[in-house]
Amino acid sequence: MTGAETKPTAKSDQLRILLVDDQREILNVLTEVFQQESWKVFVATDGAHALRIMSTEKFDAIVTDLNMPRMGGLEFLGHAKVNHLNKKAKFFILSGALDADNLKRITGIGVASVILKPFDPGNVLNKIKEKCIAAATTAPAKTTVSYDAAIIRAVTAAMQEIIKFYLGDGLEIGKPYVKSGSAAKGYFSAVIPLNQGQAMGSVGFSCNTNFLKRLAVSIFGDSEPTLTPDLIRDLAGEMCNQISGKIKINFTKIDYYVNIGLPQVVVGENHSVTHPGKSPIIVIPMTSNECKFVLEFTMNGSLVKGKPEGMKDEPEGEQQDLTSGALFF
Structure with missing residues (x-):
């Protein structure tokens, strides 16, 4: 031309x-x-x-x-x-x-x-x-x-549904930004790997202690929970299972089929988290009263729409239990 x-x-x-x-x-x-x-x-x-x-x-x-x-x-x-x-x-x-x-x-x-x-x-x-x-x-x-807006919406909606279930209404979502460095934005963090063929990425979330306590109250009914290592482990497993299941469902709704890996969990002040690959990490901040948390997402390579050949259907209503395999640091 x-x-x-x-x-x-x-x-x-x-x-x-x-x-x-x-x-x-x-x-x-x-x-x-x-x-x-x-x-x-x-x-x-x-x-x-x-x-x-x-x-x-x-x-x-x-x-x-x-x-x-x-x-x-x-x-x-x-x-x-x-x-x-x-x-x-x-x-x-x-x-x-x-x-x-x-x-x-x-x-x-x-x-x-x-x-x-x-x-x-x-x-x-x-x-x-x-x-x-x-x-x-x-x-x-x-x-x-x-990133593809539909994918970001699917990830964000998964977190919104979970937060609303445990904390009720009042969730505020901040403006997304690209993460710089590896410092976490909370006391507790988890990174859940995603993959489809050669494409790999992850969803991460970090939260403060107020969120963990509210979560414990919602799940176990303890009005004044003490964040012991065992309690944090239970809360981590619950959150990882819920997020993984919701993301898989929401991705399927937009015709993306992904595999979910074992999460890595990090607990403590001033910790850092790492995601697989080198693509930019999108951060979406969220707040609900005094509970603060961030959602992170990254993807290396292109996801393909449609179910990949050889991927098995999971029995309806069955959800992978990631609690026992989670890696704690």
């Missing part, structure tokens, strides 16, 4: 988009979504192909994958920046997994947004609208990280 050099536009119904990805399915899906907005869409299957297009065309937004043959996304982005190609374009990164080093490099060279696979095409559309249209009237925004 070449021709006379054209200028980009900031109007939402006339945006010019360059899509760079070696997966034809992704190119087709995003092209269809963008063309419904009357946007002009160009496609390239690797970074070298994209650079040739950029030599004669100007764009408002460039959406690129990281891992591609011949020339990957970071190399492509570096060439575009060094050669001052399309300096006013906003760059958006698509990636199935992103380690801390790559995230630092991406942030340092001015990427508008990082969108992690699997993604919601509507989320990509909204990110482009937000960054490109707002760019004409506001200062540049910080790099953001996005």
Whole structure:
């Protein structure tokens, strides 16, 4: 796709988009979504192909994958920046997994947004609208990280249901953010591994002692519980079982099937928690009266919709007991 050099536009119904990805399915899906907005869409299957297009065309937004043959996304982005190609374009990164080093490099060279696979095409559309249209009237925004909104909603809803069951109404959910470092946000933490084929991730939660005491009152009826090691172990098992079961149910509702691993539990002041892989960790803070807790989620690789071949159905109503296998630290 070449021709006379054209200028980009900031109007939402006339945006010019360059899509760079070696997966034809992704190119087709995003092209269809963008063309419904009357946007002009160009496609390239690797970074070298994209650079040739950029030599004669100007764009408002460039959406690129990281891992591609011949020339990957970071190399492509570096060439575009060094050669001052399309300096006013906003760059958006698509990636199935992103380690801390790559995230630092991406942030340092001015990427508008990082969108992690699997993604919601509507989320990509909204990110482009937000960054490109707002760019004409506001200062540049910080790099953001996005997961498929349906997955985040499924994880958050699982925690909401459990908290409401034990503590009642009054739950307040804060603004999600990307975690920095490994320090926990509470006295008690658990990390529950998730996997599907080559994709692996985890759900974690941390809470303060007020939450543990309220949980003990709700489960055991003790009006003034003492947080002994045995009691904390029982509470940990209950929470891990509940969260694992709810997440599996909620994921199945949106056609994602995952395996749940044995949780790791850490107790004590000023402890840290680690998640598998190197992808960014999304943190969702929650409060209910004096009970504070955070929900954490990360995924390395892309989840695939539909039940994987060979995955067995669990008997209806049966839930895996993770209490005895939990690893305590």
